[in-house]
Amino acid sequence: xxxxxxxxxxxxxxxPGEARRRQYITRIIEAAYxxxxxEPLMTPSIENLDTLLxxxxxxxxxxxxxxxxxxxxxxxAMAGKGEIGEGDLADLGLRYDLTVPLARVxxxxxxxxxxxxxxxxxxxxxxxxxPAKGRFREFTQCDVDIVGxxxxxxxxxVFSAAATAxxxxxxxxxxxxxxxxxxxFGLIEAAGIDPALEGSALVAVDKLDKIxxxxxxxxxxxxxxxxxxxxxLRALLDVDAASNAATLDHLEAALKDSxxxxxxxxxxxxxxxxxxxxxxxxxxxxSPYIARGLSxxxxxxxxxxxxxxxxxxxxxxxxxxxxxxxxxxxxxAVGFSLGLxxxxxxxxxxxxxxxxxxxxxxxxxxxxxxxxxxxALAAALRGQGLRVDVCVEPDARxxxxxxAADGRGIRFVAIQGSEERAxxxxxxxxxxTGHQQSMGRxxxxxxIAATLRGxxxxxxxx
Amino acid sequence: xxxxxxxxxxxxxxxPGEARRRQYITRIIEAAYxxxxxEPLMTPSIENLDTLLxxxxxxxxxxxxxxxxxxxxxxxAMAGKGEIGEGDLADLGLRYDLTVPLARVxxxxxxxxxxxxxxxxxxxxxxxxxPAKGRFREFTQCDVDIVGxxxxxxxxxVFSAAATAxxxxxxxxxxxxxxxxxxxFGLIEAAGIDPALEGSALVAVDKLDKIxxxxxxxxxxxxxxxxxxxxxLRALLDVDAASNAATLDHLEAALKDSxxxxxxxxxxxxxxxxxxxxxxxxxxxxSPYIARGLSxxxxxxxxxxxxxxxxxxxxxxxxxxxxxxxxxxxxxAVGFSLGLxxxxxxxxxxxxxxxxxxxxxxxxxxxxxxxxxxxALAAALRGQGLRVDVCVEPDARxxxxxxAADGRGIRFVAIQGSEERAxxxxxxxxxxTGHQQSMGRxxxxxxIAATLRGxxxxxxxx
Numbered sequence: 001x002x003x004x005x006x007x008x009x010x011x012x013x014x015x016p017g018e019a020r021r022r023q024y025i026t027r028i029i030e031a032a033y034x035x036x037x038x039e040p041l042m043t044p045s046i047e048n049l050d051t052l053l054x055x056x057x058x059x060x061x062x063x064x065x066x067x068x069x070x071x072x073x074x075x076x077a078m079a080g081k082g083e084i085g086e087g088d089l090a091d092l093g094l095r096y097d098l099t100v101p102l103a104r105v106x107x108x109x110x111x112x113x114x115x116x117x118x119x120x121x122x123x124x125x126x127x128x129x130x131p132a133k134g135r136f137r138e139f140t141q142c143d144v145d146i147v148g149x150x151x152x153x154x155x156x157x158v159f160s161a162a163a164t165a166x167x168x169x170x171x172x173x174x175x176x177x178x179x180x181x182x183x184x185f186g187l188i189e190a191a192g193i194d195p196a197l198e199g200s201a202l203v204a205v206d207k208l209d210k211i212x213x214x215x216x217x218x219x220x221x222x223x224x225x226x227x228x229x230x231x232x233l234r235a236l237l238d239v240d241a242a243s244n245a246a247t248l249d250h251l252e253a254a255l256k257d258s259x260x261x262x263x264x265x266x267x268x269x270x271x272x273x274x275x276x277x278x279x280x281x282x283x284x285x286x287s288p289y290i291a292r293g294l295s296x297x298x299x300x301x302x303x304x305x306x307x308x309x310x311x312x313x314x315x316x317x318x319x320x321x322x323x324x325x326x327x328x329x330x331x332x333a334v335g336f337s338l339g340l341x342x343x344x345x346x347x348x349x350x351x352x353x354x355x356x357x358x359x360x361x362x363x364x365x366x367x368x369x370x371x372x373x374x375x376a377l378a379a380a381l382r383g384q385g386l387r388v389d390v391c392v393e394p395d396a397r398x399x400x401x402x403x404a405a406d407g408r409g410i411r412f413v414a415i416q417g418s419e420e421r422a423x424x425x426x427x428x429x430x431x432x433t434g435h436q437q438s439m440g441r442x443x444x445x446x447x448i449a450a451t452l453r454g455x456x457x458x459x460x461x462x
Numbered sequence: 463x464x465x466x467x468x469x470x471x472x473x474x475x476x477x478p479g480e481a482r483r484r485q486y487i488t489r490i491i492e493a494a495y496x497x498x499x500x501e502p503l504m505t506p507s508i509e510n511l512d513t514l515l516x517x518x519x520x521x522x523x524x525x526x527x528x529x530x531x532x533x534x535x536x537x538x539a540m541a542g543k544g545e546i547g548e549g550d551l552a553d554l555g556l557r558y559d560l561t562v563p564l565a566r567v568x569x570x571x572x573x574x575x576x577x578x579x580x581x582x583x584x585x586x587x588x589x590x591x592x593p594a595k596g597r598f599r600e601f602t603q604c605d606v607d608i609v610g611x612x613x614x615x616x617x618x619x620v621f622s623a624a625a626t627a628x629x630x631x632x633x634x635x636x637x638x639x640x641x642x643x644x645x646x647f648g649l650i651e652a653a654g655i656d657p658a659l660e661g662s663a664l665v666a667v668d669k670l671d672k673i674x675x676x677x678x679x680x681x682x683x684x685x686x687x688x689x690x691x692x693x694x695l696r697a698l699l700d701v702d703a704a705s706n707a708a709t710l711d712h713l714e715a716a717l718k719d720s721x722x723x724x725x726x727x728x729x730x731x732x733x734x735x736x737x738x739x740x741x742x743x744x745x746x747x748x749s750p751y752i753a754r755g756l757s758x759x760x761x762x763x764x765x766x767x768x769x770x771x772x773x774x775x776x777x778x779x780x781x782x783x784x785x786x787x788x789x790x791x792x793x794x795a796v797g798f799s800l801g802l803x804x805x806x807x808x809x810x811x812x813x814x815x816x817x818x819x820x821x822x823x824x825x826x827x828x829x830x831x832x833x834x835x836x837x838a839l840a841a842a843l844r845g846q847g848l849r850v851d852v853c854v855e856p857d858a859r860x861x862x863x864x865x866a867a868d869g870r871g872i873r874f875v876a877i878q879g880s881e882e883r884a885x886x887x888x889x890x891x892x893x894x895t896g897h898q899q900s901m902g903r904x905x906x907x908x909x910i911a912a913t914l915r916g917x918x919x920x921x922x923x924x
Contacts, residue, residue, distance in 0.1 A: 002569070002787060002788050002789060002790045003512050003513055003787070003788060004510065004512065004513070005566050005567070005569045005570025005571075005788050006510075006570065007505065007506045007509070007510075007566075008506060008508050008509060008510050008554055011506035011508060012506065013503070013504070013505050013506070013563075013567050013571065014502075014503065014504040014505075015503065015567075015571060015574055015575065016501035016502055016503060016575075016581070018504075019501075019502035019503055019504045020501075020502060022504065023502060034821050034823075034849050035844050035848070035849050035850065036844070036849075036850070036851070037823040037826070037849065037850060037851025037852070037872075039478035039481075039482075039821075039822070039870075040476075040478055040481035040482060040485060040821070041475070041476065041477065041478060041481055042475070042476040042480075042481045042484065043469065043475050043476075044469045044470060044473035044474065044475070044600050045507060045556075045586060045588075045600060046470050046473060046527070046556075046588070046599075046600060047469065047470060048466065048468075048469075048470050050465050050466065051465055051466070062532075062533075065508070065529050065530075065532075065554075066529065066530040067527050067528065067529055067530065067556075068527075068528040068529065068530050068548065068551055068552050070524075070527075070590050071524075074548070078546065084540065086530065086536070089530055089551060090530050092470055092527075094507075094508075094529075101475075104467050104469075105467070105475050105477075107464070107467045108467025108468065109467075109475065109477060112477055113477065113478075114866065114869060114870050116854060116855065118851070119478070124507060126507070126508070128532050137508075138506050138507060138508060146854060149854040149855060151833075151854050151855060151856050153829070153833050153836075153837065153852065153853075153854040153855075153856060154854040156833075156837055157837075157852055157854055160837075160840075160841065160844075164844070273834050274833060274834055274837050275837070276834070276838070277837065277838035277841040277842070278837065278838075278840075278841040278844075279841070325464060325465070326464050326465060326467050327464060328464045359496050359501075359502070360501070361496075361499040364499070367615070371613075371615050371618075371736060372735050372736055372738070374615075375615065375618055375619075375622075375736050375737070375739065375740065376738070376739035376740075378622075378740075379622065379739040379740040379741070380739070382497045382498070382622075382626070382740075386497070387496050387497050387498075387499065388497065388498070388499060389498070389499025389580070390498075390499070390615065390619055391615075392578060392608060392611040392613050392615040392616040392619055393578065393611060393613060393615075394613050394615060404576065407576060408501075408576050410499075
C-alpha cells in the first residue's frame, strides 16, 4: 500500500489558490512595513536548543519541537548511564517565535546593524500545541520590531505599521486594544492586592472580554483574592469603553496615588497623540484589562482584535528586558506580530480577497499539431511580458483545451493552426466574451495586454 | 554568562542587505516561473517520517533531520524494552527536498488540482550534511515541475522556465548540460558493460568534468570494469562538446544498435528544437556523461552550471516513477530545481546585484522637538505612497540624524523645525547632492517622488 498522502497533524498544504492568497497578504504586509522604514531579517528555522529554552516559560519549553541528535552524538547519548532525558537526545529546536531570534541577532550582530534597528520578519514558527480551527502547529508570523530605541515614538511607529498593514488588507472593523504594564501594576497596587498575586490576578482579568465579570470574579477568588480586593479591582476597572478620553480620565483619578500608574496613563495619552494622524489613530482603544504575556512586556501592551474571531489576530508591546538575556545588558525594544494564518481565516470569512489574484497566466497557447511553432509563439509572447501557459498535451482536442484554460482562470487562448501559420497570423479567443479574432503574430501581445490592462477592461464583461 | 548568539552550525542569519538580495532573486525567479504558467504550492516544513524515509536512498535517510516525539508518546518509546532506535524516538522529519512533498500532494489532492499540474515552489529544505562553503544545512530550493504530462513539450516548458530565471538574474555564462537516461543506458549497453555495474559506472563517468578521463578510468577499474569496457566507453564518449549537432551525430552512430539509446538521442534532438526560440535554446549543451541521481530520472537529465562554481546551481529532469510511490500507479513528471543559496554566492562574485535594491526608505523625517508633528508629517508622506522612516530618538542631533539616514541609504531628510512649522513649510535635504530646499508641506511627496523616479534621476549624481 502506498504511504499516506496527508501532511502531519496540525499542518496543511497550500494549493495554488490558497498559496496565492498567502502571497497577496504577505505583499501587503511587507509593503506596509517597508513604508515605515523597517528592513527585512531572515533567521534559520532551526535554533540551538539553548537559545530557545527558558524564554517562553515552562509551558513554552514543552511546546518546542526538538530535533534528534545525529550519528555518533546520538549514539553517545543513547549509551549514557542512568535515565535519558529529552535534553540528552536533542540539540536543536524549531523556531518558536520571531522575537527570540531577533534578540539573538540584535545582541550578536549589533556592530553590523543600524541603531536603532527597525526590522520586519515574515517567517514560520512551530509549536507542538493541540491543533484547533485556525490554530496550527506550523504557522507564519509577520513581525515588526524596533530594537535600541527607548522613546515612545518607536512604539508609535510600530502601531502605525501594524494599523497600515491591517487597513491595507481591507479590515474596517479592527481595534488595537491598548494597555500599559504600569497601569496594570497601578491597578493591583490601588486595589490593595498582594504583589505576589499580581500575575495570577491579571491572567484572570485578561479574560474579561471572554468570560465577563461574573467569570472573572469567580476566578479571582479561586486564585486567593479577598472579596474586598475583587470589589475594589472591579470598581477600578469599571470604565466606559466608548471613549478613550473618558477611560483615561477615569484611570488617572483611580491611580492618582500610584507613581507607576500615573506614568502608564501618561504614556497611553502620548501614544494616542503620536498615532492620531496615522492609520493607527482611529483603531486605538484604551483597554485597561488587557494583560497578555505579562512577564514579557515592560511598557505598552497591544492586541489587535476583530469581531469575527475569538482571540487576537496580532499582538505586541514594549519588552525592554528580552534582548538583555543575550546581550548581558538591557536594550529597549518594542514590536508587534500579526498572525498570517488567522488573518487568512478572517479575510476569507469577510470576503476581503480580490476576485482575481495576480500571477495567473494571461494567455494559453493551444496545441495545434506543431509543437515547435507553438513553443516559439509562447516564447515570443513571454518575451513581450505576458504570462503564458502552453498546452503540453499535443493531442488534446481544442474544446478540451478551452475548458482547461477557463478552469484555470486564463482568459485568452492563442491558436496557430496550419492556416494561420501559412499567413503569419494567430487567432485569439477571448473566453470571457467568446469573441475570436485573427491578427498578425507580432501584434498579439499588445492586443491582449491592452484588453487586460487597458481602460476598456472593466466594461468588457458588462 | 548570556547564551551564545550564534545560529546553529550550517545555518546563517540574513541581515537586511542579504535578506534584500534574497528577495530580489526570489521575485525574479517567481516572475520567470509565473511567466510560464506555473502556479504556487506551499507544503509544511515538517513531514511525517514515513513520507520521507526510503525516497532518497540510504545516505539520504541518514541526512534527514528527525524530530523527537513529544509527551506520552516519547515516554512510551523511552520505556520500551530492548534496544531503542531512531525510529522509536522520532515521528516527524524536516523537508529534505520539494519533490517528494509535490509527489505526496499530487497523489493526495489530484481531484483538486488541474491536470497536468504545473507548480512552482520556493521553500527551504534541511539536510544534516557536513557544512562547507556555499553548502548549508538549511537552504532554499526554487522548483518548477509539471506532473501528469508525458509529452516532451512539458520538458521544454521546464527548460524554458529555468533558463528565463537564470537569464533574468543576469547570468550570461550559464549552460544547461543535458543528457538522457536512455542514452546512458545505450552507452553502457554499447560498451558491453554488465548491466549490474551500470549505476556504479555512471557515478564515475558523472565526475568527468571534475577529475578528467585519468581519474574516471581509475575509478571505473576500481569499480570492477574491465580495461576493454573502459576503453570502449571512453571511445563512445569521445565527443566534440563544441557543437550539439556533432555530439548528437556521434551518439546516433555510436548507439545505432541500441533501441533505447536511439530513443534518447531522438528526444535530445526534440528538446533542442522545442527550446530553440526560448531563452533555453542558446544554453542547452548536450553532455552524454551527465548522470546525476540516476535511479530517480527516467528521461531527460539536466544540470545548470557556471564557470564560477564547482558543482551545479540547479538540476532537474524527468522522473516518471516517483509520484507513483504515493499514488500506487505511475504519473509522468518533469522538473527543475534552482539552488537559491548557491545562486547568491555566484551572483555576489559576478556583481549581478543592482547597486540599490528596492524596499529601502526614501525619506527620513528628522526629529525636531515636536514628535506629534513629526509623526503626522511621516503619516502624510506615507499616505502619498512614499517609504518613510522617522527618527525615533527625539534628542538626536541633526548632524547625527543625517549620518544615520545616509548610512541606511536614505536619500532625503524632511525637516520640520519651529520656523517651518509656523509657515506650513518643510525643508528637504538631498543627501546625495547636499542641496536643501523649503517647500509647502503638501508638495513634499510629489517633489521627492519626481526626483527619485523622474527622468532627471540618472543625471543627478553626475
